[in-house]
Amino acid sequence: xxxxxxxxxxxxxxxxxxxxxxxxxxxxxxxxxxxxxxxxxxxxxxxxxxxxxxxxxxxxxxxxxxxxxxxxxxxxxxxxxxxxxxxxxxxxxxxxxxxxxxxxxxxxxxxxxxxxxxxxxxxxxxxxxxxxxxxxxxxxxxxxxxxxxxxxxxxxxxxxxxxxxxxxxxxxxxxxxxxxxxxxxxxxxxxxxxxxxxxxxxxxxxxxxxxxxxxxxxxxxxxxxxxxxxxxxxxxxxxxxxxxxxxxxxx
Numbered sequence: 150x151x152x153x154x155x156x157x158x159x160x161x162x163x164x165x166x167x168x169x170x171x172x173x174x175x176x177x178x179x180x181x182x183x184x185x186x187x188x189x190x191x192x193x194x195x196x197x198x199x200x201x202x203x204x205x206x207x208x209x210x211x212x213x214x215x216x217x218x219x220x221x222x223x224x225x226x227x228x229x230x231x232x233x234x235x236x237x238x239x240x241x242x243x244x245x246x247x248x249x250x251x252x253x254x255x256x257x258x259x260x261x262x263x264x265x266x267x268x269x270x271x272x273x274x275x276x277x278x279x280x281x282x283x284x285x286x287x288x289x290x291x292x293x294x295x296x297x298x299x300x301x302x303x304x305x306x307x308x309x310x311x312x313x314x315x316x317x318x319x320x321x322x323x324x325x326x327x328x329x330x331x332x333x334x335x336x337x338x339x340x341x342x343x344x345x346x347x348x349x350x351x352x353x354x355x356x357x358x359x360x361x362x363x364x365x366x367x368x369x370x371x372x373x374x375x376x377x378x379x380x381x382x383x384x385x386x387x388x389x390x391x392x393x394x395x396x397x398x399x400x
Contacts, residue, residue, distance in 0.1 A: 175259070175283040181377040187281040189235030189259030190215040197239070201225070208234055218243035218263065227251050227271070230258055238262035242288075242397035249273040256280045262397055266290040288397055310351040310372040315381040317388050328352045328366050 179187040193213025198204045199220050205228060207216045213233035223246040230236070232255040238244075244264040249272055252258055256279060265273035265287060273289040276282055328350040351370035382390055393399075 177375065177377055177379060179281065179283045182281070184256065184280055187257055187259060187283045188233075189257060189283070190233055191235070193233065204228065208236060220244075221246065224248035227275075229253065230260075231255060233257045235259040236261070236263065238264070238397070240398075245273075249275070251275050251277075252279050252282055253277045254279060259283045261286050264288045264290070264397060286395070286397060286399060310353060310370045312353050312372050312375060314354065315384065315387060317384065317391075319388070328368060 175187045190213045193215060195215040195217070196207050197217040197219055198207050199218075201222050201224055204216070204218065204222055207214055209229055209231050211231050211233070215235040215237070217237050217239050219239045221244045225248065227248045227250065229251045234257075236259070238261065242262045242264050244266055246267045249265055249268045250260070252274065254277070258279070258281070260274065261284075266289075268289075268291060274284065351368045351372065352366045353369055353372050354366075
């Protein structure tokens with residue numbers, strides 16, 4: 150599933166120059182699910198790292214750990230994040246260059262306040278067969294093709310379902326929301342190896358709670374109600390709320 154959402158969401162966190170694991174705990178399914186809340190490295194040791202080698206040592210084992218990242222990290226290969234980890238950029242946010250993260254077959258990971266930039270030919274963060282993963286207040290940029298937009302390579306979350314509501318879309322884009330996989334042409338269904346090499350995803354819209362333009366949804370499913378309670382920000386207030394609270398540092 151390649152889900153393009155050039156959206157204004159409603160995740161707001163307290164402002165802090167040095168974020169801590171206690172700031173704004175995960176909500177929704179990350180909090181209320183049969184496996185337990187997403188806590189990352191809470192309860193484990195706290196370390197600050199400033200080099201790729203130190204980050205690799207701290208992030209890839211199975212020991213619970215809160216990891217603060219300081220400065221810039223140019224990774225020579227993709228980093229596989231272990232379970233029970235919190236990766237949190239300090240100050241104005243740490244930056245990850247050249248290679249991103251893999252979160253595969255693990256549980257309980259939090260990633261916050263990181264700029265993941267210059268990633269060519271791959272995802273910024275790839276998540277596979279994992280549970281309790283909370284990713285917020287990060288920025289993603291592809292590398293190699295500046296004119297192609299921020300997510301030239303990122304994507305492909307296939308055969309999954311999302312419930313989309315309470316969003317406002319802005320900008321000059323042909324598609325604000327799309328569910329297709331690796332498709333040639335863009336609106337090809339799951340029929341031809343010359344058009345679609347993986348299953349499209351599903352997007353289910355809360356119609357009365359969504360201001361939506363430029364949609365390319367090839368499949369809808371049965372995920373129309375979340376299994377937890379929540380209150381949507383009023384649609385007319387979403388844009389202002391997101392501008393005040395989204396992005397690096399605004400934790």
